[in-house]
Amino acid sequence: MLINSGPFNGVPSLDAIQKVTDDLATRGLGRHTINYRLRDWGISRQRYWGPPVPVVHCAKCGVVPVPDDQLPVRLPYMKDFKPLGAGASPLETVPEFVNTTCPKCGGPAKRDCDVMDNFLDSAWYFFRYVSADDDTQAFDRELVRQWLPVDMYIGGNEHAVLHLMYTRFVTMAFHHLGLIDFDEPFKKFRAHGLLIREGAKMSKSKGNVVNPDFYLDDVGADSFRTYLMFLGPFHEGGDFRDTSLIGVRRFIERVWRLVDENEISDEPPAGMAELGPVHRAIKKVTQDLEKLHYNTAIATLMELTNELYKWPRQKREAVETLLKLLQPFAPHVTHELYERLGHPTMIADDGWPAWRAEYCAVEECEFVVQIGGKVRGKVVLPVDADENAVWEAAQAIDAVRKQLAGKQIVKRVFVPKKLLSIVVKP
Ligand SMILES: [Zn+2]
Numbered sequence: 268m269l270i271n272s273g274p275f276n277g278v279p280s281l282d283a284i285q286k287v288t289d290d291l292a293t294r295g296l297g298r299h300t301i302n303y304r305l306r307d308w309g310i311s312r313q314r315y316w317g318p319p320v321p322v323v324h325c326a327k328c329g330v331v332p333v334p335d336d337q338l339p340v341r342l343p344y345m346k347d348f349k350p351l352g353a354g355a356s357p358l359e360t361v362p363e364f365v366n367t368t369c370p371k372c373g374g375p376a377k378r379d380c381d382v383m384d385n386f387l388d389s390a391w392y393f394f395r396y397v398s399a400d401d402d403t404q405a406f407d408r409e410l411v412r413q414w415l416p417v418d419m420y421i422g423g424n425e426h427a428v429l430h431l432m433y434t435r436f437v438t439m440a441f442h443h444l445g446l447i448d449f450d451e452p453f454k455k456f457r458a459h460g461l462l463i464r465e466g467a468k469m470s471k472s473k474g475n476v477v478n479p480d481f482y483l484d485d486v487g488a489d490s491f492r493t494y495l496m497f498l499g500p501f502h503e504g505g506d507f508r509d510t511s512l513i514g515v516r517r518f519i520e521r522v523w524r525l526v527d528e529n530e531i532s533d534e535p536p537a538g539m540a541e542l543g544p545v546h547r548a549i550k551k552v553t554q555d556l557e558k559l560h561y562n563t564a565i566a567t568l569m570e571l572t573n574e575l576y577k578w579p580r581q582k583r584e585a586v587e588t589l590l591k592l593l594q595p596f597a598p599h600v601t602h603e604l605y606e607r608l609g610h611p612t613m614i615a616d617d618g619w620p621a622w623r624a625e626y627c628a629v630e631e632c633e634f635v636v637q638i639g640g641k642v643r644g645k646v647v648l649p650v651d652a653d654e655n656a657v658w659e660a661a662q663a664i665d666a667v668r669k670q671l672a673g674k675q676i677v678k679r680v681f682v683p684k685k686l687l688s689i690v691v692k693p
Contacts, residue, residue, distance in 0.1 A: 315348035317382030460504025546626035
């Protein structure tokens with residue numbers, strides 16, 4: 268919503284773009300235009316490796332595409348394929364390749380000696396994936412309809428700029444040509460973060476990469492895998508530390524002992540005290556997985572494990588739920604424990620647990636918000652709300668905002684389940 272913008276105050280910013288632009292145009296000060304972020308893109312290269320550009324140059328007909336039945340144009344065998352320099356392609360030195368006949372008039376013609384940049388192929392390879400064995404066409408339209416667009420694309424941040432723009436460009440071009448029914452290649456894109464180790468980005472050139480084999484032998488695949496998902500938000504990456512890895516290994520061991528060293532009762536969990544933590548965990552882990560919030564999902568499973576340890580006896584439904592929720596992170600251990608619980612089937616095949624809303628409700632309470640010792644408002648939040656959550660909610664109260672306007676906050680005092688007191692400079 269625009270503020271401090273004269274006649275445009277209160278206009279939603281998306282509408283305002285049009286309105287402000289129109290206003291500038293009527294006053295002769297500007298006009299509407301679109302700036303494309305995709306710059307000119309040279310796809311031809313003067314080198315040996317790459318698919319030859321499939322056109323021939325005829326003195327009479329100009330540029331003529333190679334007919335479908337003569338595709339693909341294959342590279343000739345060359346012993347010395349070093350680039351010639353000065354913008355010339357090494358293919359120009361192979362007369363058998365260069366000299367051909369024009370598909371249109373049958374006269375003498377020359378093949379194009381440039382090859383296509385590998386970027387071009389990496390911009391549409393996923394269309395080919397659906398028809399990898401098809402010798403007759405680039406892709407089968409019916410299969411593309413079934414499988415594409417891609418539901419989720421995960422890559423490094425460097426993908427988010429160039430590669431993704433080329434991919435969108437090629438997909439839009441295919442759409443424009445009527446070859447496909449959609450014009451965006453990926454429904455969602457998520458970039459993963461980078462790992463930090465000993466204060467530096469983990470990279471081969473810095474020499475601080477770790478060899479997974481060492482950790483697989485040392486702590487096992489499940490611990491290593493769970494740790495990688497736990498060490499930080501997936502889209503931000505995190506700090507790789509051996510000591511934290513051992514913490515995750517202990518967690519996996521705790522789950523193992525909980526299930527393997529206890530007698531498991533078939534009696535179902537009962538009451539809010541037991542069903543509450545189980546169903547809240549199902550809900551949290553399920554929703555976190557959708558959002559790729561793996562680290563908080565694992566933290567939730569650690570809490571659930573601690574909770575189950577407090578129970579006088581272990582109940583099948585609860586421990587099997589824990590195993591199913593942990594299974595994406597620690598597939599081997601959970602499958603083994605599931606088998607020990609008497610299941611002949613794979614844990615991954617036995618469905619994902621469903622939460623029931625009536626057990627997910629969190630107990631709420633009232634937090635008093637004080638400023639300079641005076642009560643200025645109250646907020647109702649879950650009992651376990653932390654200082655930041657209460658502070659955020661408090662700022663939504665008009666009276667609080669008014670009292671804080673222009674004042675410097677000296678400190679905030681927080682009493683869990685009760686009070687947030689804000690001390691301001693008089
Ligand atoms: Zn010709």
